[in-house]
Amino acid sequence: MKAKASGKAEFGNWIRLRIVVTFLLIGVALAGVxxxxxxxxxxxxxxxxxxxxxxxxxxxxxxxxxFGAGGVQRRLWDSVLDxxxxxxxxxxxxxxxxxxxLAVGLAQRWPQARVVGVDLxxxxxxxxxxxxxxxxxxxxxxxxxxxxxxxxxxLPFGDKSMEAVVSHFVFHEVKDGGGAMGAMAEAVRVLKxxxxxxxxxxxxxxxxxGEAETLVERLRAMGLVDVRLVRLSARVxxxxxxxxxxxxxxxxxxxxxxx
Numbered sequence: 001m002k003a004k005a006s007g008k009a010e011f012g013n014w015i016r017l018r019i020v021v022t023f024l025l026i027g028v029a030l031a032g033v034x035x036x037x038x039x040x041x042x043x044x045x046x047x048x049x050x051x052x053x054x055x056x057x058x059x060x061x062x063x064x065x066x067f068g069a070g071g072v073q074r075r076l077w078d079s080v081l082d083x084x085x086x087x088x089x090x091x092x093x094x095x096x097x098x099x100x101x102l103a104v105g106l107a108q109r110w111p112q113a114r115v116v117g118v119d120l121x122x123x124x125x126x127x128x129x130x131x132x133x134x135x136x137x138x139x140x141x142x143x144x145x146x147x148x149x150x151x152x153x154x155l156p157f158g159d160k161s162m163e164a165v166v167s168h169f170v171f172h173e174v175k176d177g178g179g180a181m182g183a184m185a186e187a188v189r190v191l192k193x194x195x196x197x198x199x200x201x202x203x204x205x206x207x208x209x210g211e212a213e214t215l216v217e218r219l220r221a222m223g224l225v226d227v228r229l230v231r232l233s234a235r236v237x238x239x240x241x242x243x244x245x246x247x248x249x250x251x252x253x254x255x256x257x258x259x
Contacts, residue, residue, distance in 0.1 A: 009135040011101040014073065014169070015064040016126055020057060027054025063247065066239050076200065077101050079235050080166050081109055083255050084198040088113045090163030095152045095187060096170025098125070100132030100145075106166065107141035113164075115141075118150040153177025153186060160192045160258075165199070169251070172202040180208050181218065188222040191258035203229060203252035205245065212252075224256035 030050030037043045067073045080102060086092070088110025094103040097117030106115045121128050129147050136142040150156050152167070153176045171183040178185065180201070191197060202208055209215045212229055219227050232238065232251035243249045 009104060009138040010099070010131070011073070011104075011135060012099040012126055012131070013064055013068045015060055015067060016124075017064065018126075020060045020064055023053045023057030023060060025057075027051070027057050030054075059241070063242060066242060070239065072239060072242070073101070075236050076232075077105055077168065079232070079253065080168055080198050080200050081105050083235075083253055084164060084166060084196055085255070085257070086110070086164045086196045090114070090192075091116065091161075092164035092166065093118070093155075093157070093162045093187075093190060095155070095165065095167040095183070096173075097132060097147065098127045098168075100135045100147065102166050102168055103132070103145050103147070104135055104139055104141055106164075107136070107145045108139060113144065115145045117145065117147045118152070118155065119147070120149060120151055151176065152183040153179075155186045155190055157190045159189055160195075162190045163192055163195050165191055165195070165197045167199045167201070169201055171199065172205065172208045184219065185222055188219070188224060188258065193258050195258045196255070197224065197257070198253065198255050200232065200251065200253045202250045203254060204231060205250035215254075219254065219256060223259050225259045227254065227256040229254050 027050050030046060031054060034043050034046035034050055037046055089112060091114040092106050094106065094115065094117040097103045097119045100117055103115045103117030106113060117132060129149060132147045133142065136145040148156065152170055152174050165187045167187065171180040174180055174183040187197060187199065203215060204212060216227050216229050230253050232248055232253060235253060238248050
């Protein structure tokens, strides 16, 4: 029986609003102090200091709006789903599901699929398991989507248990269990032979993944075939000001099939 949609899904924003507000408030407060300082030299000095958090806050506000109202997040989620070569039969795993966007998207795109989304839902992120469940209900896919608390480094699923695996800007955040490459190994481990993977992350940040050619070879050694690594900029138009290393400049997409 098909579940009825019960409202609008809210998948949140990758830029945490409290961080944006914090920088803006600090900048405004320091600017106010500069205005009140009588000595012109100190006024200039305090004003220069205020310009730093205020500038960061303004930039983060821009990125926040572009990710949300500007539709960048939606285009990046679609980029992962578009790249997944899968017939929709069986169960798919979304690693680091956040607010459930990819998990819900999988269920919507493949109406016969079962989906599980996992995340730690750490306190410093504005996401939650309950919000994921609400989003699945909101679009009427909650009968086929479930959510579990788990680390990307130690997935609570057996070897060769999933027909498809997706993830989106998660693995570079993993600190335990071998870090980003340990998370990649876990993703490959749970894939069934013939299962498909599509993972988007900071794959061109050499501090995290090393050289791109070496990364591809390591993925093949894990058991993936038809491995492809492409820069995000080759698939999605990156808006002005968002191509820096700490935003989307190092982003790439890996696809492959389990041998």
